Amino acid sequence: MRTSRPEHERWRPSIAPRLAPLPDDPEVIVVGAGAAGIAAARALTARGVRVAVLEARDRVGGRLVTVSLRGHAVDLGGHWLHAGPINPLVRLGTARGEPLRVAAQDSHLWVGRRHGRPAEAAALGRAFAIADRAMSTQATWPGPDRAAATALPPGLGPWGRRVERVHGLVSGQGLDRVSLQDFPSMEYGDNCFIAGGYGGYLARLAQGLPVALGTPVTGIDWGGPGVRVCAGSRSFAARAVIVTVPTMVLRATPLFTPALPPEVEGAIRGFTTGIYEHAVLHWPSCPFRGADRLASLVGGRDASPGLLTRIDGTPFHFFELDAPMAAALDARRAGPDGVRRLVRTTLAAHFGARALHDLSIPAVSDWRHDPFARGSWAVVPPGHAGARAALQAPVADRVWFAGEALSRLQWGTAGGAYEEGQRAGEAVADSLSGCRCPERRRRREGTDRPAGRRALRPQPSGR
Ligand SMILES: Cc1cc2nc3c(=O)[nH]c(=O)nc-3n(C[C@H](O)[C@H](O)[C@H](O)COP(=O)(O)OP(=O)(O)OC[C@H]3O[C@@H](n4cnc5c(N)ncnc54)[C@H](O)[C@@H]3O)c2cc1C
Structure with a gap:
């Protein structure tokens, strides 16, 4: 520590x-x-x-x-107001007239070194739907609890692996380490952000x-x-x-x-312990457009768990680290500079080194080493x-x-x-x-x- x-x-x-x-x-x-x-x-x-x-x-x-980075308010911990209809902070924010905005539903897919094709996006969407249905159904079956990963149908192929990685990221641990009975049913509408x-x-x-x-x-x-x-x-x-x-x-x-x-x-x-860390990117020429979009980078040697791009319409983005990435970095005692190097290497593998000419990484979170x-x-x-x-x-x-x-x-x-x-x-x-x-x-x-x-x-x- x-x-x-x-x-x-x-x-x-x-x-x-x-x-x-x-x-x-x-x-x-x-x-x-x-x-x-x-x-x-x-x-x-x-x-x-x-x-x-x-x-x-x-x-x-x-x-x-929330801290101020280059004049913009950036969250270094939680950022999404999840589950709008039952989230008391959404209810209260609405009553107080807080500047809430509904999260965009569409997102980006990047495969190897190019934008994903509609057929690939559809295949990924189908894999998510199949996996979610399998987990929510089997979570209610009688019998002893087991790992959420055991409910995933075999044969989902590469898109299935992507689904498992994203669920592992948002769960804070791989699905082989998460209780199926505790795993919440999944619904991806109804998220908000707040200015x-x-x-x-x-x-x-x-x-x-x-x-x-x-x-x-x-x-x-x-x-x-x-x-x-x-x-x-x-x-x-x-x-x-x-x-x-x-x-x-x-x-x-x-x-x-x-x-x-x-x-x-x-x-x-x-x-x-759930692990989820932000590397905050300032990257004006990032190829993704539209405020507050998730981006999946798949294929290639260095997949990433996920990005949230153009936060609040700015040149700031989150590159998210999941538990396996953090564990690998910690095993090497890489520290925050090691996180920055890994993020650059991963992005370079997908976009080419020249595309990163204006990338800086002003902040990375380190909650797993925070004593409180x-x-x-x-x-x-x-x-x-x-x-x-x-x-x-x-x-x-x-x-x-x-x-x-x-x-x-x-x-x-x-x-x-x-x-x-x-x-x-x-x-x-x-x-x-x-x-x-x-x-x-x-x-x-x-x-x-x-x-x-x-x-x-x-x-x-x-x-
Ligand atoms: C990087 C990251 C991204 C996240 N993304 C989201 C998201 O998008 N949306 C979302 O809803 N949630 C997200 N979360 C989770 C969310 O931030 C937490 O679930 C939530 O803030 C926890 O609130 P809490 O009051 O339970 O705990 P905390 O916020 O941890 O509050 C506990 C308090 O106790 C204090 N404390 C600890 N020890 C002592 C002590 N000995 N004496 C006195 N005080 C002490 C701590 O300093 C802290 O202030 C994210 C978390 C992280 C780290």
Whole structure:
């Protein structure tokens, strides 16, 4: 593990919200000011509960951060607002008049050194449809859980391999390492983007909340009637705590005294680490046109997991790194410069070195080496499909968990994290006030939610 500051933390966030001081006698401590922590704090504040948010970084937003690069707002973490119809951040953004835009449905296909042909794009589209149908159908079959890859029909050929790679990218691990029962059904419409970046939007939502930055929590004692939360030499007493720290961090850093019950500890340890990293390209002469289009580069020696081109209509693009690429780079201790070299080599193989004459790579993310993230999101491996639900139950009515890892329908996403933060905030407020409102409980437990979907996949249109 590198000790220097991860590269995505070296830029100043584009928005620094004005934060309120912590109350002297908080009723609830929220650990972490990412999407889940901000949602929990907003829900608690709206219910009149005194809350203190403790955040390790010197900024809010967690794995959502927008920085200013050459005068343009660029996300170095989450960027897509997935699953529009069930994403609370889309609902809230619409109500607030935030500058949302619907993601384009068509995308680019590049085969070897040329644009893909319509027949190739159609073949890729068919392979996606067949694979998605097979996985969503078999996920509901009775019997033990297994790897999502085992549901893929044989004989999909090279397009099938491309499908598997894209699903592996957006899952954070190859499909041989992802639970079929946990694998969400796939629907690729309904994604949005937001002008000014997702991190900027979340920072606006933190405005006025009582957050202490630069305050890493080092211990949580829940052995007494309430909780005592330690951050170095500082100590905070409260009636309850909502922990939104990523499960990868909880796994690496024991925080709880006494130890958590075995089923909760087992759930945290059972998750694996999802890897997804951005290399931000500034490439004015990139051959792809049209704002916010996904591009698949297939064929040749150096395939790439995926590109998002001309973000917000600018010359910025994301080149995405998946788990196998990151593992190969880390095995060579390549570091951010090694990532840049790999990206250049891959692009040169597809477009020729001359086409890269105006390419620069101003930023690469490094979430897997970030001590307060340790990865991009939590992944449920085969056989561990109950883990998300296991974390939703409070421990002794004073320790609640929230965050992307708990969301069944929007896992690994900021929308899922926000929804889980809201759920935990409302549950704690109910518990403090002795409210047993069945309507709210039903909403919290998700029994009246529509089936959800995770969404990111090229809809190949040839050019
Ligand atoms: C490169 C990348 C691309 C992504 N793309 C998308 C996307 O397009 N769309 C999407 O919806 N999602 C995307 N995601 C996932 C999304 O960013 C996360 O699911 C979401 O932001 C998680 O929110 P959270 O509140 O659960 O966790 P976090 O945002 O990680 O918040 C947890 C907070 O806890 C803090 N913390 C950690 N340890 C401590 C401690 N000891 N004491 C105090 N505070 C602590 C952290 O600093 C952090 O601020 C992406 C993630 C990455 C890395």
